[in-house]
Amino acid sequence: MPKAKQKQRRRKFNYNINRKKLNKAARKKAAPRIKCSQIRHAWDRSKTVSQNLAEMGLAVDPNKAVPIRKAMKMDVDDQETKTKIVRKPYVINELEYEASLPEKKSETLSKDLIDYVQHMIRNYGENFKKMARDEKNYYQDTPKQIKRKINVYKRFYPEEYQAFIDSLKQEKMDEQ
Known part of the structure; x- marks a missing residue:
């Protein structure tokens, strides 16, 4: 099989490159990055x-x-x-x-999950079987899975959940 033409050519020394700078950069790049x-x-x-x-x-x-x-x-x-x-x-x-130092709480829920949980509670209250049959249940969660998601929402955002429940109660009072 024939060789590539470039391989046969004689290499020329490039005088325009600073070898010392190149070696320093290569050593710096090869050294591990200390994260601390x-x-x-x-x-x-x-x-x-x-x-x-x-x-x-x-x-x-x-x-x-x-x-x-x-x-x-x-x-x-x-x-x-x-x-x-x-x-x-x-x-x-x-x-x-x-x-x-105390560790910061970095776990949060997505906006989509919060909207989903609020929609389910707003429409069905505590009826998880009806929630499972809802059209917004895209992932076909079972009643237990929906209950788990609601409990996670309660645990992560207790004040927000309480305010949401109070607003629902207030809406029911206004309707009557």
């Missing part, structure tokens, strides 16, 4: 991973950091504990502070 901002800011590219983490007071291998000791050697090991110098304690302090 505290560690990323304290990281020294000229040192190894274990050296960097030791300076921050973090462990490379958790098995070596907190080894499982046997009962006989425990007395000897307690005397030989090495004190490691932590040069960047602010990293640990920032990580501990961030871990102590």
Whole structure:
């Protein structure tokens, strides 16, 4: 089979490219991206991973950091504990502070699901069998599935659900 013509040609050196800049960019691209901002800011590219983490007071291998000791050697090991110098304690302090913050509730329901649940409650109240036969039940949810969706809505938005129920009661009072 014949070879491609480009492969046979002699390669020419390109003098217009800065090789040092290319190598630097390739090294930077090849290095893993550190997601933790505290560690990323304290990281020294000229040192190894274990050296960097030791300076921050973090462990490379958790098995070596907190080894499982046997009962006989425990007395000897307690005397030989090495004190490691932590040069960047602010990293640990920032990580501990961030871990102590309460976690934000990020789970929400879609607008479509909220509209669906409100439509079902508005038209059928607590009759889940009739809800299952409704034309807006596109996914053909069973009565139990609809009940579960309504309970999820109640759990995520208790104030909004209560206001919705109160407005329904008010509408019924106005009709009579």
